[in-house]
Amino acid sequence: MKGPGTASSVRVVTLKINDHDVSARESESILEVARENGIRIPSLCQMDGLSIAGACRLCMVELKGSSRLLAGCATRVAEGMEVLTNTERLRKYRRMIVELLLAERNHVCSVCVSNGRCELQDLAFECGVDHVRFPYRSAVYQVDASHDWYRVDHNRCVLCLRCVRVCDEIEGAHTWDAMGRGINCQVVTDLKRPWGESDSCTGCGKCVQICPTGALVKHGTSAGEMEKDVHFLPYLSRMRHWE
């Protein structure tokens, strides 16, 4: 029986990230290799232990000699690649993405249970967002508090789809899904039944723990009180994919 981490033949490639030579397994993504080498690339939808969604585009990197931007989480390393992760162009681009996320829904941090523990808020700090240059849409989204233990506030959802993936890939329940397109996209439970009426939800709370914002939270939490813990994920993912 093979255990987790057992590799048969692993090809190693060498590349440069920000002019530093690094080596990596050819199956790895640019984002993974950057992290292993202590190089920070902002990201939001990517999560170790889950499949790649490529939804947020915050992890964009440049390749020397190419004008295209590539998603670091979804691009595998290759021999001789020269990756840039922190150029002026990328910084502008990332800031714009965070501003667009803030403008799209109603992220009012002062009354959010995840205030101070929110990945979107952290990214706004990191990207130097001190104001939003785009008109706020101010559309009102629904809050579903029908579940016994949890609630979902769509006003605070960034559509990273972590909840959809963890529910399907780790818990195996597939309660969550994404419905609609563009600004009308929304995560839904059991094909848009209220969460509290879901037949498939096991109540495990994994979706709540890995939600990066205050969109999925426990009942009974007030502003700034919601603490999340994602440490379970790499272990469960390894065990689940044991071959």
Ligand code: FES
């Ligand atoms: Fe790569 Fe979101 S982390 S697209």
